[in-house]
Amino acid sequence: MARIIRCECGFVARGGTDDEVISTIRGHMKTDHPALFESVGQDDLLGWIQLE
Numbered sequence: 125m126a127r128i129i130r131c132e133c134g135f136v137a138r139g140g141t142d143d144e145v146i147s148t149i150r151g152h153m154k155t156d157h158p159a160l161f162e163s164v165g166q167d168d169l170l171g172w173i174q175l176e
């Protein structure tokens with residue numbers, strides 16, 4: 125099953141593993157939401173993961 129994290133802007137990060145989807149959403153936040161990137165931690169990201 126794929127893992128996804130939906131960003132508030134509509135971007136959807138997809139990955140086959142938790143690490144993969146977290147690294148994708150981190151890359152997106154770094155370029156599109158630098159303030160969010162600074163304030164969101166690993167635990168928050170793990171809580172946002174949904175199974176698709």
Ligand SMILES: [Zn+2]
Pocket residue numbers: 131132133134135152156157
């Ligand atoms: Zn976004």
